[in-house]
Amino acid sequence: PYYGMDYWMKDMHVFDASGEQRIAKHIYLFAKVQNLFNAKYQVYINKQPSNINIIPFQDPASGKTLTQQNLTGKVYQLGVRFDLSK
Structure with a gap:
């Protein structure tokens, strides 16, 4: 029933945070949090209601x-990074 209709993606704002701390000469500890405010990815069809051509849902x-x-929720990462280039 949706053939030939335009699909629209609702605006989505994703906020992330990250931090890193050196704990030894070549060793770093890092932490990351993605999607802090639980943004949703939504796709919809925008068609004006009509009594003649009713779309399901x-x-x-x-x-x-x-x-x-x-709905992905928050994603947490914690890790250790080795930097041998310095």
């Missing part, structure tokens, strides 16, 4: 039909 108020949603 369409929100009657906005005319948007959500076709895909990905």
Whole structure:
């Protein structure tokens, strides 16, 4: 039922943070957090509601039909890095 319709991706703002600390001459400890505010990836079809051509799962108020949603949550990384170039 969605053939030939335009797909729209909702705006998505992803905020990350990272830090690194040297603990020895060539050894560093690092930490990273990705997607701090749990941003969602959403794709929808934006078609005005019509009584003649009703799309399955369409929100009657906005005319948007959500076709895909990905929730990844926060991603944490902690590690040790060796730098032998210095």
